[in-house]
Structure formats: structure tokens, C-alpha cells
Amino acid sequence: MKKILKTLIISFFISCFLVITVPVVVAQKSPSPQGSPSPNQPQSAPIILGDKTLFLIQAPQSGLSVPRRAQVINRDLEKFANDQALPLEDLEIYEGDNDGIPLTSINAGNIVLMKVSNQDAEIAGKPRGKLAQEYFEKIQVALIRYRQERSTEYLLWATFRSFIATVILLIVFIIINNIFARIYQKLKAWEETYIRAVRLGNLELIRANQLDNIITGLIRVIHGAIILLLLLAYLTFVLKQFPWTRRLAKIFQGYLAETLSRGWQAFVDYGPNLLTIILVTIVTYFILRLTKPFFQQLGEGSISLPGFYPEWAEPTYRLVSFLIIALAAVVAFPFLPGFESPAFQGITVFLGILFSLGSSSVVSNLVSGSVLIYTRAFRMGDHVKIGSTYGKVLEKTLLVTRVLTPQNVVVSIPNAQISTSAIENYSFAYRDLNKPYILKTSVYLGYEVSWQEAYIALREAAKQTKGMLSSPEPFILQEQLNEVYVTYIVNVYVDEAYFQDKTLREYEQARSQLHENIRNCCIKAGITIFAPRYEADPTKYGPVKD
Structure with a gap:
């Protein structure tokens, strides 16, 4: 209700503003000529009051x-009409006559x-007296009407009719x-x-809420069109009530009729193209x-x-959808309005240049992302090391891959960078080859410790x-025989099922626990662990002398 009142008040004040200001504008403008005469027709000018x-x-x-003659006559007629x-x-x-010329x-x-x-009479094809009598009668009727329409009584009635029209418009708006x-x-x-969903067998083509939104949108368009037409009719009626704005109302009506006529004709002419675009859109949607x-x-x-691997289904569907939409756009593009205009083509070329200059890195990432998908380098949730970044794959898109590190830091790596880096996947062997990941660590023990005890x-x-498997058993390798110690490599099979729902922090804690257990077991067995470049145990042999 408040919106309706606000709209009506604004409309009424706009009408009043036009009633007050238009006479000044109209008075400053001289009547426009009827256009350039053809060579076979004499020049003409209107007499307007x-x-x-x-x-x-x-x-x-x-x-x-x-x-110029018409301008002088119009000025004199208006001057006389305004002088009460x-x-x-x-x-x-x-x-009479003027210098011997009968007038x-x-x-x-x-x-x-x-x-x-007489020249006027000859052009009109009538006797001069009869022509003057016709002009006289038309001028007399126009002067009477001109003064009546500017009388106080007439203006009061015009204002009253405008007020009644405003009230009627308010009532109609409320009803509508x-x-x-x-x-x-x-x-x-x-x-x-x-309102039911549109189905093709068991396949739901249009959901019920989507169909309801479409119908509601169409009703809102009809509602808005009715409101707009009522406002236009109201403004035209109010403008016609006052003599100063009546010409503006006619011009407005003419412009509106011409616009609607051209719009409708353009719509009719564009109908086949529009039908083609609608058909292409519908076919693409289906x-x-x-x-x-199918891809689901x-x-x-x-x-x-x-x-074809199952993890390829979603990215392949996206790629196929993009290709289908691109093909539909190529088919429908020539049927767009103004496609062949130089402005449309210029804008298209400009946008193409901008895209080609600014999207080189984007295209590189898109291509690299597609390659990574189909090379199956890693999946969501895999433990990977990309370059120097170690963590769990959190998200994989066509542009970037996000990795969650053990420190809960999300690292976004562009796919173009990943395609040129070494990728270590710690989950691939167990998932696809049914071979568990082997966790290994180095331990340095002296020669005095037998390898059997170690x-x-x-x-x-x-x-x-x-989190480590007991079967198959861990195995030990002697990697290197150094000067004073032997490098042992402890290889342990990781229980991937145990870490399935664990975080990276828990995985790293298991690695730390392995090191703790190595130290405890070595101390319990009386075995001293060496460090690289270790020479002697200072607690056993005393301080090293120079």
C-alpha cells in the first residue's frame, strides 16, 4: 500500500511539474516546418494556435x-489570444489593397x-474572399477554444479530473x-x-520448484506490464487535461506508439532467430x-x-558439458540481434584480445589441471609430496590444487607448477596396487654391535x-658401512586402514613414536646410537683430548 501511494504521489507531482514547466519550453520553440518540399510542390508552413x-x-x-510569414502570423495570433x-x-x-495589390x-x-x-487563393484553388472566410472561421473557433481552455473554471475542472484520475488509479492499483x-x-x-516436475521416464528434466519459479516470473512480468501501461495511460490523460501540456501528450503518444510499433515489428522480424535460439537452448539443456x-x-x-576410471567421471562430465555449451553457443551466436553490426563485431574482437592477453596463465593451469586428472597422479585425500610441500590433498580443481599440511596450513599450488614438479604419492600403491606404504628411517650403530642384535x-x-603392520614383518637393510658406524635402514609396512580416518598430525606422531621405540629398544639392549660424524661416547671414554 505504501509503495502504491508513493508511486501515485510521484506521478502526480511529475504531472504538475510538466504542467508548469512545459509552457515555458513550448513558448520558446517555434513551430517546426513540415519538412522540405519536393520540387513539384510549393513550400508550406503551418498556422498554429x-x-x-x-x-x-x-x-x-x-x-x-x-x-517567416507563418512565424509572424502565429506570433500575432498568440499575442491577441493571450490579451483578455x-x-x-x-x-x-x-x-483592401497594399500598394495596388488587392488583399x-x-x-x-x-x-x-x-x-x-490572390497568390494564396490561386494555390488553394478558391476565390480570395471564400478562402479568407474559411481562415476567419477557423481562427475565430480556435481563439474561443484557446481562451476557454485557459480560463480559471476550465483549469479547476482539469485539476479536478486529474485528481479523480489519480484516485481511480489508486483504486485500480489496489485491486490489481x-x-x-x-x-x-x-x-x-x-x-x-x-505443479509437478517435468520428467522423461525416470529422468527429471525440470524440477517442480524450477517450474514454479518460471511461472511466477512470467506472472510478475505480466503484473509489471499492467502497472506500466496504467501509469502511461494515467500520465497521458493528465497531460491532455491542460492546454500547455496537450501537445506534449500528443508527442508522447506518438513516440510511444512508434516505439511499440517498431518494437513489435522488430520482434516479428526477429521471431525465426529467436525460435532458433530457444530450440538450441532447450536441446542443449536436455x-x-x-x-x-550417465556420468554419475x-x-x-x-x-x-x-x-575408464571412476574418478574420471566428474571431470569428464564437466569437460563434456563445457564442450556442449560451447558448441551450442557457436550455433546460436550468429542468430543474436546485431550480430552482423560493426559495433558488435568490434566488441567481440576487443573482448577476444583481452581474453588472449590476460588468460595465458589461466589456460596453462586449465590444461595442466586436465592432464593431472587423466594421468591419475593423485586423488582427493591422498598423502602426497609436491615439490617441497607435503600433506593431504584437500581440493583438486582445474586451476589449483590445495594441500593440507601437518601444520594445518592450506597450500594452493597452481596446476601449471605441479605439472613441472615431481609428485610423490604415498597412497597410490595401497589403493591401486594393494601394496602398503613402507615407512623407513635411518639408524647409525657402531661396529661393536652385531647385526643380529641390531x-x-x-x-x-x-x-x-x-599403525604399523606386523605382517609382512619389518625388514632391516644395511645401507652403508662407514668408518666407525653402520647405517641401518628400518623399513616398516604402514597399516593404511588404521590411518584412513586419522589426521596428518597423527600420522607424523606415529613416525615420531617409531623413533621413540627405536631409542628405547636400543637402550634396553645396551646399544648406543651413533649420529653422523660421531667419533666416541664422551661419557664412556672421557673428554676428547686435542
Whole structure:
């Protein structure tokens, strides 16, 4: 209700503003000529009083051209019409001559409003007296009407009619809004009952809420169009009530009719192209809706294709969808309005240059992302090391890959950088080859420790670590025989099922626990662990002397 009142108040004040300001603008503008005459037709100019064209003159007179003569007559007529002290009874037809040239003039007392010459009569094809009488009658009727429409009584009635029109518009707006409010309520109530999804067999093409949104949108468009038409009719009616804005109302009506006519004609002419675009859009939509379940079943494993992995289903669907939409755009693009215009083509070239200059890195990342998907370098949730970044794959897109490190830091790596880096995947062997990941660490023991004792202690340390497999058993390798110590490599099979729901921090804690157990088992067995460049135990042999 408040919106309606606000709209009506604004409309009423706009009308009042036009009523006040338009007379000043109109008074400053001279009547426009009727256009350039053809070589076979004499030049003509209109005689206008108020918003009415009385007649046309086509002959120059007393050295005045046709437009200039019409301008002088219009000025004198308006001056006489606005002077209420000059009675209309003073109008008369006077027969005389001007320097021997016979003329018939229309006078108002001592004021000559216009003169009719024999040339005027010849062009009109009538006797001069009869032509002057016709001009006289038209001028007299126009002057009476002109003064009546500017009288106080007429203006009061015009204001009253405008007020009544405002009240009627308010009532109509209230009725229309109530009607459409009930329609919207009905559509909301019908959303789960009468408005059903559009299906093709078991495939849902258009959901019920989407269809309800489409219908509601169409109703809102109709609602807005009705409101707009009522406002235009109201403004036109109000403008016609006042003599100063009546010409503006006619111009407005003419522009509106011409705009609607051209718009409708353009719509009719564009109809085949629009139909083609609609058909291309519908066909594209249905193709996308039909292909989506197929790729969903590929991803779920319900359908299998030789050499096609389930994790490829979603990215392949995205790629196929992009290609389908791109093909539809190529087909529909030539049917867009203004496609062949130089402006449209210039904008297209400009956008293409901008895209080619600014999207080189984006295209590189997109290509690299697609390559990474189909090379199956890693999946979501895999433990990987990309370059110097170690962590769990949190998100994989066509542009970047996000990795969650053990310190809960999310590192976004551009796919173009990943494609040129070494990728270590700690989850691939277990998932695809059914081979568990082997965790290894180096231990430095002296030559005085027999390798049999070392193997027993290190195996016991590995077996005591949570998350490590007892079968197959851990194995020890002697990697290098150094000058004073031997480098042992402890290899432990990781229980991937144990770490399936664990965080990276818990995984790193298991590695730390392995080191703790190695130290404890070595101390328990009386074995001293060396460090690189270790020479002697200062607690056993005393301080090293220079």
C-alpha cells in the first residue's frame, strides 16, 4: 500500500511539474516546418494556435518567406489570444489593397492578424474572399477554444479530473495488487500439488520448484506490464487535461506508439532467430540433463567402460558439458540481434584480445589441471609430496590444487607448477596396487654391535609402533658401512586402514613414536646410537683430548 501511494504521489507531482514547466519550453520553440518540399510542390508552413494546426500557408508575402510569414502570423495570433482585454467581437474581414495589390485581411480592431492575397487563393484553388472566410472561421473557433481552455473554471475542472484520475488509479492499483497477491499465494500452494516436475521416464528434466519459479516470473512480468501501461495511460490523460501540456501528450503518444510499433515489428522480424535460439537452448539443456546420470553411474561404478576410471567421471562430465555449451553457443551466436553490426563485431574482437592477453596463465593451469586428472597422479585425500610441500590433498580443481599440511596450513599450488614438479604419492600403491606404504628411517650403530642384535632391537621397535603392520614383518637393510658406524635402514609396512580416518598430525606422531621405540629398544639392549660424524661416547671414554 505504501509503495502504491508513493508511486501515485510521484506521478502526480511529475504531472504538475510538466504542467508548469512545459509552457515555458513550448513558448520558446517555434513551430517546426513540415519538412522540405519536393520540387513539384510549393513550400508550406503551418498556422498554429495552442496545440492545434489551423491551416497551411504556401505563398510568400511582402518580402517574407513562407516560414517567416507563418512565424509572424502565429506570433500575432498568440499575442491577441493571450490579451483578455481584446474582445473576440472585434474580429472582422477587411477588403483592401497594399500598394495596388488587392488583399483581404483578417483584423482584430486595429490589429492585422493576417492577409490573404490572390497568390494564396490561386494555390488553394478558391476565390480570395471564400478562402479568407474559411481562415476567419477557423481562427475565430480556435481563439474561443484557446481562451476557454485557459480560463480559471476550465483549469479547476482539469485539476479536478486529474485528481479523480489519480484516485481511480489508486483504486485500480489496489485491486490489481490484491488479485496478483492471491495468484502468488495460489502458485505457492500449488507448488507441491498441481505443479509437478517435468520428467522423461525416470529422468527429471525440470524440477517442480524450477517450474514454479518460471511461472511466477512470467506472472510478475505480466503484473509489471499492467502497472506500466496504467501509469502511461494515467500520465497521458493528465497531460491532455491542460492546454500547455496537450501537445506534449500528443508527442508522447506518438513516440510511444512508434516505439511499440517498431518494437513489435522488430520482434516479428526477429521471431525465426529467436525460435532458433530457444530450440538450441532447450536441446542443449536436455542433452546436459541426459548425460549427467550417465556420468554419475560411471562415477559410482554402476556402469564401467574399458580403460575408464571412476574418478574420471566428474571431470569428464564437466569437460563434456563445457564442450556442449560451447558448441551450442557457436550455433546460436550468429542468430543474436546485431550480430552482423560493426559495433558488435568490434566488441567481440576487443573482448577476444583481452581474453588472449590476460588468460595465458589461466589456460596453462586449465590444461595442466586436465592432464593431472587423466594421468591419475593423485586423488582427493591422498598423502602426497609436491615439490617441497607435503600433506593431504584437500581440493583438486582445474586451476589449483590445495594441500593440507601437518601444520594445518592450506597450500594452493597452481596446476601449471605441479605439472613441472615431481609428485610423490604415498597412497597410490595401497589403493591401486594393494601394496602398503613402507615407512623407513635411518639408524647409525657402531661396529661393536652385531647385526643380529641390531636387527632384533629394531624389529621390536617397529612392532611396538601403533599403525604399523606386523605382517609382512619389518625388514632391516644395511645401507652403508662407514668408518666407525653402520647405517641401518628400518623399513616398516604402514597399516593404511588404521590411518584412513586419522589426521596428518597423527600420522607424523606415529613416525615420531617409531623413533621413540627405536631409542628405547636400543637402550634396553645396551646399544648406543651413533649420529653422523660421531667419533666416541664422551661419557664412556672421557673428554676428547686435542
